[in-house]
Amino acid sequence: MSKRNKILAGLFFLLIAVFAASSGWRADIGAQNVASAATAPSVGVDAFSNNPIVGIVKRCSPAVVNIDTETMVSRRPHPLANDPFFREFFGREFDNFKRMVPMRGKGSGFIVDGSEGYILTNNHVVEGSDKITATLMDGRTLDATLIGRDPTFDLAVIQIKADNLPSLTLGDSDAAEVGEWVVAIGNPHGFENSVTAGIISAKNRTLQAADVNFQGFMQTDAAINPGNSGGPLINLRGEVVGINTAIVPYAQGIGFAVPVNMAKQIMSDLIENGEVKRGWLGVVLQDITPGFAEAYKVPTEKGAVVSEVVEDSPAERAGLKRGDAIVAIDGKEMKSSQDVVLHIRNKLAEDEVSIEIYRDSKKQTIKAELGNMPGDIATRTDSRGGGGRKDSKESTRVGATVGAITQELRNNYGLTSDRGVVVLDVEPGSVADEMGLKEGDQVLEVNRRAIGSVSDWERALRGDAKTVVMLVLREGRTLYFSYKK
Numbered sequence: 001m002s003k004r005n006k007i008l009a010g011l012f013f014l015l016i017a018v019f020a021a022s023s024g025w026r027a028d029i030g031a032q033n034v035a036s037a038a039t040a041p042s043v044g045v046d047a048f049s050n051n052p053i054v055g056i057v058k059r060c061s062p063a064v065v066n067i068d069t070e071t072m073v074s075r076r077p078h079p080l081a082n083d084p085f086f087r088e089f090f091g092r093e094f095d096n097f098k099r100m101v102p103m104r105g106k107g108s109g110f111i112v113d114g115s116e117g118y119i120l121t122n123n124h125v126v127e128g129s130d131k132i133t134a135t136l137m138d139g140r141t142l143d144a145t146l147i148g149r150d151p152t153f154d155l156a157v158i159q160i161k162a163d164n165l166p167s168l169t170l171g172d173s174d175a176a177e178v179g180e181w182v183v184a185i186g187n188p189h190g191f192e193n194s195v196t197a198g199i200i201s202a203k204n205r206t207l208q209a210a211d212v213n214f215q216g217f218m219q220t221d222a223a224i225n226p227g228n229s230g231g232p233l234i235n236l237r238g239e240v241v242g243i244n245t246a247i248v249p250y251a252q253g254i255g256f257a258v259p260v261n262m263a264k265q266i267m268s269d270l271i272e273n274g275e276v277k278r279g280w281l282g283v284v285l286q287d288i289t290p291g292f293a294e295a296y297k298v299p300t301e302k303g304a305v306v307s308e309v310v311e312d313s314p315a316e317r318a319g320l321k322r323g324d325a326i327v328a329i330d331g332k333e334m335k336s337s338q339d340v341v342l343h344i345r346n347k348l349a350e351d352e353v354s355i356e357i358y359r360d361s362k363k364q365t366i367k368a369e370l371g372n373m374p375g376d377i378a379t380r381t382d383s384r385g386g387g388g389r390k391d392s393k394e395s396t397r398v399g400a401t402v403g404a405i406t407q408e409l410r411n412n413y414g415l416t417s418d419r420g421v422v423v424l425d426v427e428p429g430s431v432a433d434e435m436g437l438k439e440g441d442q443v444l445e446v447n448r449r450a451i452g453s454v455s456d457w458e459r460a461l462r463g464d465a466k467t468v469v470m471l472v473l474r475e476g477r478t479l480y481f482s483y484k485k
Helices: 003-038 052-063 084-090 093-097 260-273 290-295 314-318 337-345 407-413 431-435 454-460
Strands: 064-075 099-113 118-121 131-135 141-143 145-150 155-159 181-186 194-209 212-220 232-235 239-247 255-259 283-287 304-309 325-329 352-359 362-369 394-397 400-403 421-426 442-446 467-474 477-484
Touching (some): 064 118, 118 260, 155 260, 239 260, 255 260, 304 337, 325 337, 394 454, 431 467, 431 477
Antiparallel strands (some): 099 118, 118 155, 145 155, 212 255, 232 239, 304 325, 325 352, 467 477
16 A cells, blocks of 8 residues: 555544544533433423523413403593683583593402402502403403502502412512512503513612602513503512512613512501501601701701691600601601601501601600501691780881781681781792792791790891791691791
8 A cells, every 4th residue: 555545544544533532522412411401490490491480470370360440431522622712612511511431441460369369459550440350361351349459559459259269479578689580470551461571670769650659669670561560570489579560661671569568568458458557657847958957956958857746646646846857767867858758658557666856956766656647637727826916017027028917917818826927028039038938928936936926026037147947837837948148
């Protein structure tokens, strides 16, 4: 054999060896893949893709319902009924031809008690509805009864009657962590049992919208669309951690859910009482202004000042007083009066709160047990004060002209008390105007000094004060107004 042929034969056998080794290696990898697939979890995880969402959807979807509502509303039959030109000639004649038409809505919900048929959803899904129906994944459509609703947290409980109802397990939203995977199931735009997935983007978000003013929302990037409202937000253990509630309409991937731990408390109250026993402190609040902070020797401009304490309220029983500056509640800093309102509204009746205040420049802590939010707090009439005073002169200070309160002025301004002095005029652009004083206001205090007459008013504003703080009674409520040069 020639030398050239020997070289070619050697290369041929070398290629065969390399090919055999490569085939063996691939076979080993294939065997490992088969072994891995054979040992993949079979419960809650897809065996081929290792995707736990498949198992969650199969297990949880049967307990998610599509909610349809119908509300009868009045409509004018003619499109020009509201046109100003036509109304000028025809007046309200079009109102005589109104007719009732059904307005339909869609949303989602999920069964939380299969034996009793209780379904948790959003208040805005069922509010004002004349008819509510729930459709299950198995095709059953059932009439639902409204058990109770809570507009503050946008939650409602409805009930259906049926056998063999599945239900979802409620998890612990406090234990849920940012970055954790979650699944949303619902009825977006009428597309039944739609599933989206994402993560918890943030916690303790504040959302302020019409009829909703709540601190503590969970934020998620799982796609939520109109119709998803009321559906569950589920973790990878198949537990509900939130109730999908709202979206930012001009953005993508920003949705909000009510934490399930808050929903548990509300749901229990709705089922037992048909309403929620909302926490109530019983104070009227204002933001702390630089002028108030200086006059009352409060070392911060963050927080809220108590301008009025409701009689026989939890605040009064706890010892809160007018002029107290609330700077923290339960160890959390309050940056404004809105923070205080939201913190208290997130509590329930009989909850105890620890309130840090400044009073007479000294910091102290007051504990208060919240009461039940009354349905309506009537305007109180305060008849204290000097009904027999003869001080009838007028005086102008800081751009406000005030006078002693007479029966004529009481009638003119609808005053319910003889306390203080009444503002008769406010000069535009003056200090009083910048403070926000208005004609008809009753000035009760100036720089913490009680005002019982026009003379008191003049003495309190004698000289060139750099800071002016007034306590004013306006439409039955006391308010602080301040100015600082």
